[in-house]
Amino acid sequence: MSGGGDPKTPSESEAYKALAEQAGTYFNRYQDVFVPLENSYINSVVDIGSEDNYNRAAGAAGSAFTSAYTPELLNQQRQMLSQGIDPSSGKFQSTSQNSYGKFGSAMGLGIADAGANNTDRLFGGMTNLVKMGQGIQSEATQGQIGLASASETKARGAAETDFIKSQSNESVAGTAAGVAAGYGLNS
Protein backbone atom coordinates (compact mmCIF):
# COMPACT_ATOMS: atom_id res chain seq x y z
CA MET A 1 0.00 0.00 0.00
CA SER A 2 1.17 3.50 -0.65
CA GLY A 3 -0.16 6.98 -1.06
CA GLY A 4 -0.27 10.15 0.86
CA GLY A 5 -2.34 11.27 3.77
CA ASP A 6 -2.09 10.49 7.43
CA PRO A 7 0.62 7.84 7.97
CA LYS A 8 -1.45 6.25 10.76
CA THR A 9 -4.32 5.56 8.40
CA PRO A 10 -2.74 4.94 5.01
CA SER A 11 -5.11 4.76 2.09
CA GLU A 12 -5.00 1.96 -0.48
CA SER A 13 -3.34 2.35 -3.84
CA GLU A 14 -5.48 2.37 -6.95
CA ALA A 15 -3.73 -0.78 -8.12
CA TYR A 16 -4.62 -2.60 -4.91
CA LYS A 17 -8.25 -1.52 -5.17
CA ALA A 18 -8.31 -2.62 -8.79
CA LEU A 19 -7.04 -6.06 -7.84
CA ALA A 20 -9.66 -6.34 -5.12
CA GLU A 21 -12.36 -5.23 -7.55
CA GLN A 22 -11.15 -7.84 -10.02
CA ALA A 23 -11.25 -10.55 -7.35
CA GLY A 24 -14.80 -9.56 -6.38
CA THR A 25 -15.93 -9.47 -10.00
CA TYR A 26 -14.38 -12.86 -10.71
CA PHE A 27 -16.04 -14.30 -7.63
CA ASN A 28 -19.48 -13.05 -8.71
CA ARG A 29 -18.94 -14.36 -12.20
CA TYR A 30 -17.84 -17.70 -10.79
CA GLN A 31 -21.04 -17.86 -8.73
CA ASP A 32 -23.20 -16.96 -11.71
CA VAL A 33 -21.63 -19.10 -14.40
CA PHE A 34 -19.61 -21.92 -12.91
CA VAL A 35 -21.31 -22.78 -9.63
CA PRO A 36 -24.55 -23.96 -11.31
CA LEU A 37 -22.48 -26.16 -13.63
CA GLU A 38 -20.47 -27.52 -10.71
CA ASN A 39 -23.68 -28.19 -8.79
CA SER A 40 -25.06 -30.08 -11.75
CA TYR A 41 -21.90 -32.19 -11.81
CA ILE A 42 -22.08 -32.78 -8.05
CA ASN A 43 -25.66 -34.03 -8.41
CA SER A 44 -24.59 -36.28 -11.27
CA VAL A 45 -21.88 -37.81 -9.11
CA VAL A 46 -24.29 -38.35 -6.22
CA ASP A 47 -26.73 -40.02 -8.62
CA ILE A 48 -24.09 -42.54 -9.69
CA GLY A 49 -24.58 -44.21 -6.32
CA SER A 50 -28.35 -44.54 -6.73
CA GLU A 51 -29.99 -47.96 -6.87
CA ASP A 52 -31.42 -47.12 -10.30
CA ASN A 53 -27.95 -46.53 -11.64
CA TYR A 54 -26.68 -49.85 -10.30
CA ASN A 55 -29.70 -51.60 -11.82
CA ARG A 56 -29.07 -49.96 -15.19
CA ALA A 57 -25.42 -51.04 -15.14
CA ALA A 58 -26.39 -54.62 -14.24
CA GLY A 59 -29.07 -54.72 -16.93
CA ALA A 60 -26.69 -53.46 -19.60
CA ALA A 61 -24.08 -56.05 -18.63
CA GLY A 62 -26.64 -58.87 -18.63
CA SER A 63 -27.86 -57.86 -22.07
CA ALA A 64 -24.31 -57.67 -23.41
CA PHE A 65 -23.51 -61.20 -22.23
CA THR A 66 -26.81 -62.59 -23.50
CA SER A 67 -26.21 -61.02 -26.91
CA ALA A 68 -22.69 -62.37 -27.09
CA TYR A 69 -23.43 -65.92 -25.93
CA THR A 70 -26.88 -66.79 -27.29
CA PRO A 71 -25.89 -67.07 -30.98
CA GLU A 72 -22.89 -69.18 -30.04
CA LEU A 73 -24.97 -71.49 -27.86
CA LEU A 74 -27.56 -71.98 -30.58
CA ASN A 75 -24.89 -72.51 -33.19
CA GLN A 76 -23.25 -75.17 -31.06
CA GLN A 77 -26.53 -77.02 -30.69
CA ARG A 78 -27.20 -76.85 -34.44
CA GLN A 79 -23.77 -78.28 -35.09
CA MET A 80 -24.40 -81.18 -32.70
CA LEU A 81 -27.74 -81.87 -34.38
CA SER A 82 -26.12 -81.75 -37.81
CA GLN A 83 -23.62 -84.30 -36.56
CA GLY A 84 -26.50 -86.57 -35.67
CA ILE A 85 -26.10 -86.26 -31.94
CA ASP A 86 -29.40 -87.04 -30.26
CA PRO A 87 -30.66 -84.13 -28.08
CA SER A 88 -31.57 -86.62 -25.36
CA SER A 89 -28.14 -88.20 -25.43
CA GLY A 90 -25.65 -87.71 -22.63
CA LYS A 91 -23.25 -86.13 -25.10
CA PHE A 92 -25.72 -83.44 -26.17
CA GLN A 93 -26.81 -82.73 -22.62
CA SER A 94 -23.37 -82.60 -21.07
CA THR A 95 -22.04 -80.34 -23.84
CA SER A 96 -25.05 -78.04 -23.49
CA GLN A 97 -24.79 -78.03 -19.72
CA ASN A 98 -21.11 -77.17 -19.93
CA SER A 99 -21.70 -74.30 -22.34
CA TYR A 100 -24.67 -72.89 -20.48
CA GLY A 101 -22.64 -73.14 -17.28
CA LYS A 102 -19.96 -70.99 -18.86
CA PHE A 103 -22.60 -68.58 -20.07
CA GLY A 104 -24.22 -68.31 -16.63
CA SER A 105 -20.88 -67.84 -14.89
CA ALA A 106 -19.71 -65.24 -17.39
CA MET A 107 -22.98 -63.31 -17.20
CA GLY A 108 -23.01 -63.43 -13.39
CA LEU A 109 -19.44 -62.24 -13.14
CA GLY A 110 -20.14 -59.60 -15.78
CA ILE A 111 -23.08 -58.26 -13.79
CA ALA A 112 -20.98 -58.28 -10.61
CA ASP A 113 -18.22 -56.48 -12.46
CA ALA A 114 -20.67 -53.84 -13.69
CA GLY A 115 -21.76 -53.17 -10.09
CA ALA A 116 -18.18 -52.81 -8.87
CA ASN A 117 -17.43 -50.59 -11.87
CA ASN A 118 -20.29 -48.35 -10.85
CA THR A 119 -18.90 -48.06 -7.33
CA ASP A 120 -15.52 -47.23 -8.88
CA ARG A 121 -17.24 -44.51 -10.90
CA LEU A 122 -18.80 -43.12 -7.73
CA PHE A 123 -15.43 -43.01 -6.01
CA GLY A 124 -13.83 -41.50 -9.11
CA GLY A 125 -16.52 -38.83 -9.17
CA MET A 126 -16.14 -38.06 -5.47
CA THR A 127 -12.38 -37.86 -5.89
CA ASN A 128 -12.90 -35.49 -8.78
CA LEU A 129 -15.18 -33.34 -6.64
CA VAL A 130 -12.64 -33.23 -3.86
CA LYS A 131 -10.05 -32.07 -6.35
CA MET A 132 -12.50 -29.62 -7.88
CA GLY A 133 -13.10 -28.13 -4.45
CA GLN A 134 -9.40 -27.86 -3.87
CA GLY A 135 -8.77 -26.43 -7.32
CA ILE A 136 -6.95 -29.47 -8.64
CA GLN A 137 -9.66 -31.13 -10.68
CA SER A 138 -8.60 -33.93 -12.97
CA GLU A 139 -10.26 -36.38 -15.27
CA ALA A 140 -10.93 -39.34 -12.98
CA THR A 141 -14.34 -40.55 -14.11
CA GLN A 142 -15.44 -42.73 -16.93
CA GLY A 143 -18.83 -42.18 -18.47
CA GLN A 144 -21.70 -44.64 -18.50
CA ILE A 145 -21.28 -45.14 -22.23
CA GLY A 146 -17.66 -46.07 -21.71
CA LEU A 147 -18.67 -48.63 -19.10
CA ALA A 148 -21.38 -50.14 -21.30
CA SER A 149 -18.84 -50.43 -24.08
CA ALA A 150 -16.44 -52.13 -21.67
CA SER A 151 -19.13 -54.68 -20.73
CA GLU A 152 -19.77 -55.47 -24.39
CA THR A 153 -16.09 -55.90 -25.08
CA LYS A 154 -15.71 -58.23 -22.09
CA ALA A 155 -18.80 -60.22 -23.09
CA ARG A 156 -17.58 -60.66 -26.66
CA GLY A 157 -14.13 -61.61 -25.48
CA ALA A 158 -15.48 -64.14 -22.97
CA ALA A 159 -17.87 -65.70 -25.52
CA GLU A 160 -15.12 -65.98 -28.13
CA THR A 161 -12.74 -67.58 -25.66
CA ASP A 162 -15.34 -70.04 -24.37
CA PHE A 163 -16.52 -71.05 -27.81
CA ILE A 164 -13.09 -71.34 -29.36
CA LYS A 165 -12.37 -73.88 -26.61
CA SER A 166 -15.79 -75.42 -27.10
CA GLN A 167 -15.37 -75.64 -30.89
CA SER A 168 -12.04 -77.38 -30.56
CA ASN A 169 -13.60 -79.90 -28.15
CA GLU A 170 -16.46 -80.32 -30.57
CA SER A 171 -14.07 -81.08 -33.46
CA VAL A 172 -12.47 -83.80 -31.42
CA ALA A 173 -15.89 -85.14 -30.44
CA GLY A 174 -17.02 -84.97 -34.08
CA THR A 175 -13.94 -86.81 -35.26
CA ALA A 176 -14.43 -89.47 -32.61
CA ALA A 177 -18.07 -89.82 -33.60
CA GLY A 178 -17.07 -90.15 -37.24
CA VAL A 179 -14.49 -92.80 -36.44
CA ALA A 180 -17.01 -94.67 -34.30
CA ALA A 181 -19.60 -94.52 -37.10
CA GLY A 182 -17.02 -95.85 -39.52
CA TYR A 183 -16.59 -98.88 -37.37
CA GLY A 184 -20.31 -99.35 -37.02
CA LEU A 185 -20.23 -98.61 -33.33
CA ASN A 186 -22.47 -95.58 -33.36
CA SER A 187 -26.05 -96.65 -33.27
Next chain:
Amino acid sequence: MALFESAPSNPNYNQFLGQLSNPNDLTSFYGPDGRLNNQPSNPLDVDSYMGDDDFGGQRLFADVIKRQTEDYMKRFAPIEGALADSITATGTTYLESDLDRTREGITGGITNAESQLSRNRERYGATQGTPEDLSQEKISAMVGGLNDTRTRDSDRRMAVLSGGLGELGAKAREPIGGTGGGVGQG
Protein backbone atom coordinates in the same frame (compact mmCIF):
# COMPACT_ATOMS: atom_id res chain seq x y z
CA MET B 1 -26.65 -45.20 2.23
CA ALA B 2 -27.13 -41.46 2.51
CA LEU B 3 -23.91 -40.19 1.06
CA PHE B 4 -23.35 -37.28 3.37
CA GLU B 5 -25.07 -38.38 6.52
CA SER B 6 -21.86 -38.70 8.48
CA ALA B 7 -19.96 -35.70 7.19
CA PRO B 8 -21.74 -32.88 9.01
CA SER B 9 -22.00 -34.79 12.27
CA ASN B 10 -18.45 -36.06 12.42
CA PRO B 11 -16.65 -33.60 14.70
CA ASN B 12 -13.22 -35.01 13.97
CA TYR B 13 -13.06 -35.22 10.22
CA ASN B 14 -11.53 -31.83 9.82
CA GLN B 15 -11.23 -29.62 12.84
CA PHE B 16 -9.35 -26.96 10.96
CA LEU B 17 -12.04 -26.46 8.37
CA GLY B 18 -14.79 -27.07 10.86
CA GLN B 19 -13.83 -23.88 12.65
CA LEU B 20 -14.30 -21.84 9.51
CA SER B 21 -17.97 -22.44 8.99
CA ASN B 22 -21.09 -23.47 10.79
CA PRO B 23 -21.52 -27.25 10.29
CA ASN B 24 -25.29 -26.77 10.42
CA ASP B 25 -25.05 -25.05 7.06
CA LEU B 26 -23.91 -28.30 5.55
CA THR B 27 -27.06 -30.19 6.39
CA SER B 28 -29.15 -27.44 4.90
CA PHE B 29 -27.08 -27.34 1.75
CA TYR B 30 -27.20 -31.09 1.07
CA GLY B 31 -30.65 -32.63 1.25
CA PRO B 32 -31.37 -35.95 2.95
CA ASP B 33 -30.90 -37.78 -0.35
CA GLY B 34 -27.43 -36.32 -0.72
CA ARG B 35 -28.38 -34.02 -3.59
CA LEU B 36 -27.60 -30.34 -3.47
CA ASN B 37 -30.24 -27.90 -2.45
CA ASN B 38 -29.60 -25.20 -5.00
CA GLN B 39 -29.58 -22.19 -2.79
CA PRO B 40 -28.85 -18.99 -4.65
CA SER B 41 -25.83 -17.08 -3.46
CA ASN B 42 -26.04 -13.33 -3.05
CA PRO B 43 -23.45 -11.61 -5.23
CA LEU B 44 -20.90 -9.32 -3.66
CA ASP B 45 -21.73 -5.65 -4.21
CA VAL B 46 -18.29 -4.79 -5.52
CA ASP B 47 -19.01 -1.11 -6.15
CA SER B 48 -19.99 -0.52 -2.55
CA TYR B 49 -16.45 -1.32 -1.47
CA MET B 50 -14.81 1.00 -3.94
CA GLY B 51 -16.36 4.30 -3.10
CA ASP B 52 -14.64 5.07 0.20
CA ASP B 53 -11.16 5.43 1.58
CA ASP B 54 -11.79 3.06 4.46
CA PHE B 55 -9.77 0.14 3.13
CA GLY B 56 -12.51 -0.92 0.75
CA GLY B 57 -10.06 -3.03 -1.24
CA GLN B 58 -8.91 -4.92 1.82
CA ARG B 59 -12.45 -5.46 3.03
CA LEU B 60 -13.45 -6.69 -0.41
CA PHE B 61 -10.52 -9.10 -0.52
CA ALA B 62 -11.41 -10.36 2.94
CA ASP B 63 -15.04 -10.87 1.97
CA VAL B 64 -14.08 -12.72 -1.22
CA ILE B 65 -11.91 -15.09 0.82
CA LYS B 66 -14.70 -15.59 3.38
CA ARG B 67 -17.23 -16.32 0.65
CA GLN B 68 -14.87 -18.73 -1.06
CA THR B 69 -14.31 -20.54 2.22
CA GLU B 70 -18.04 -20.72 2.95
CA ASP B 71 -18.70 -22.02 -0.54
CA TYR B 72 -16.01 -24.63 -0.15
CA MET B 73 -17.33 -25.71 3.24
CA LYS B 74 -20.91 -25.96 1.99
CA ARG B 75 -20.37 -27.76 -1.26
CA PHE B 76 -17.09 -29.64 -1.14
CA ALA B 77 -16.12 -30.33 2.47
CA PRO B 78 -19.08 -32.73 2.97
CA ILE B 79 -17.86 -34.76 0.02
CA GLU B 80 -14.38 -34.91 1.49
CA GLY B 81 -15.94 -35.99 4.78
CA ALA B 82 -18.03 -38.69 3.07
CA LEU B 83 -15.02 -39.98 1.17
CA ALA B 84 -12.83 -40.01 4.29
CA ASP B 85 -15.55 -41.68 6.36
CA SER B 86 -15.93 -44.43 3.76
CA ILE B 87 -12.48 -45.78 4.60
CA THR B 88 -12.36 -48.82 6.89
CA ALA B 89 -9.43 -50.85 8.20
CA THR B 90 -9.45 -53.16 5.19
CA GLY B 91 -11.48 -51.45 2.49
CA THR B 92 -14.46 -49.15 2.24
CA THR B 93 -17.98 -49.03 3.62
CA TYR B 94 -19.21 -49.91 0.12
CA LEU B 95 -17.85 -53.47 0.37
CA GLU B 96 -20.98 -55.10 1.81
CA SER B 97 -23.30 -53.63 -0.80
CA ASP B 98 -20.88 -54.62 -3.57
CA LEU B 99 -20.69 -58.16 -2.18
CA ASP B 100 -24.49 -58.33 -2.11
CA ARG B 101 -24.64 -57.21 -5.72
CA THR B 102 -22.01 -59.78 -6.67
CA ARG B 103 -24.05 -62.56 -5.03
CA GLU B 104 -27.23 -61.37 -6.71
CA GLY B 105 -25.53 -60.99 -10.10
CA ILE B 106 -23.98 -64.45 -10.11
CA THR B 107 -27.12 -66.12 -8.76
CA GLY B 108 -29.15 -64.31 -11.42
CA GLY B 109 -26.73 -65.22 -14.20
CA ILE B 110 -26.73 -68.91 -13.28
CA THR B 111 -30.51 -68.99 -12.83
CA ASN B 112 -30.93 -67.35 -16.23
CA ALA B 113 -28.63 -69.92 -17.84
CA GLU B 114 -30.45 -72.82 -16.17
CA SER B 115 -33.78 -71.49 -17.45
CA GLN B 116 -32.46 -71.13 -20.99
CA LEU B 117 -30.94 -74.60 -20.86
CA SER B 118 -34.25 -76.02 -19.68
CA ARG B 119 -36.17 -74.26 -22.45
CA ASN B 120 -33.74 -75.53 -25.05
CA ARG B 121 -34.06 -79.10 -23.88
CA GLU B 122 -37.82 -78.83 -24.05
CA ARG B 123 -37.56 -77.34 -27.53
CA TYR B 124 -35.64 -80.39 -28.69
CA GLY B 125 -38.00 -82.73 -26.92
CA ALA B 126 -35.30 -83.93 -24.57
CA THR B 127 -37.37 -84.27 -21.45
CA GLN B 128 -35.42 -87.21 -20.07
CA GLY B 129 -32.36 -86.97 -17.91
CA THR B 130 -31.37 -85.02 -14.83
CA PRO B 131 -32.79 -81.59 -14.23
CA GLU B 132 -30.61 -78.63 -15.07
CA ASP B 133 -28.11 -78.06 -12.31
CA LEU B 134 -25.37 -75.49 -12.70
CA SER B 135 -24.62 -75.38 -8.99
CA GLN B 136 -20.96 -76.30 -9.47
CA GLU B 137 -20.49 -73.46 -11.94
CA LYS B 138 -22.29 -71.18 -9.52
CA ILE B 139 -20.00 -72.06 -6.63
CA SER B 140 -16.93 -71.56 -8.76
CA ALA B 141 -18.12 -68.19 -10.09
CA MET B 142 -19.23 -67.09 -6.64
CA VAL B 143 -15.86 -67.76 -5.04
CA GLY B 144 -14.01 -65.93 -7.80
CA GLY B 145 -16.51 -63.08 -7.94
CA LEU B 146 -16.53 -62.44 -4.19
CA ASN B 147 -12.74 -62.52 -4.04
CA ASP B 148 -12.54 -60.05 -6.94
CA THR B 149 -15.03 -57.76 -5.26
CA ARG B 150 -13.02 -57.73 -2.03
CA THR B 151 -9.81 -57.04 -3.93
CA ARG B 152 -11.36 -54.17 -5.84
CA ASP B 153 -12.68 -52.65 -2.64
CA SER B 154 -9.23 -52.86 -1.09
CA ASP B 155 -7.78 -51.20 -4.20
CA ARG B 156 -10.38 -48.46 -3.88
CA ARG B 157 -9.29 -47.80 -0.31
CA MET B 158 -5.70 -47.52 -1.40
CA ALA B 159 -6.64 -45.13 -4.21
CA VAL B 160 -8.41 -42.82 -1.79
CA LEU B 161 -5.63 -42.95 0.77
CA SER B 162 -2.92 -42.35 -1.79
CA GLY B 163 -4.27 -39.14 -3.26
CA GLY B 164 -8.05 -39.33 -3.57
CA LEU B 165 -8.45 -36.84 -0.76
CA GLY B 166 -6.54 -34.23 -2.71
CA GLU B 167 -3.92 -31.84 -1.51
CA LEU B 168 -5.78 -30.00 1.19
CA GLY B 169 -3.11 -30.73 3.78
CA ALA B 170 -0.49 -28.99 1.69
CA LYS B 171 -2.82 -26.16 0.76
CA ALA B 172 -3.92 -25.62 4.34
CA ARG B 173 -0.31 -24.96 5.26
CA GLU B 174 0.03 -22.25 2.62
CA PRO B 175 -0.11 -18.63 3.86
CA ILE B 176 -3.24 -17.93 1.83
CA GLY B 177 -5.77 -20.75 1.58
CA GLY B 178 -6.35 -22.32 -1.80
CA THR B 179 -10.03 -23.13 -1.50
CA GLY B 180 -13.03 -21.97 -3.42
CA GLY B 181 -12.50 -23.19 -6.95
CA GLY B 182 -9.52 -21.13 -7.89
CA VAL B 183 -11.20 -17.80 -8.32
CA GLY B 184 -9.65 -14.62 -7.10
CA GLN B 185 -6.79 -16.37 -5.44
CA GLY B 186 -3.31 -15.14 -5.05
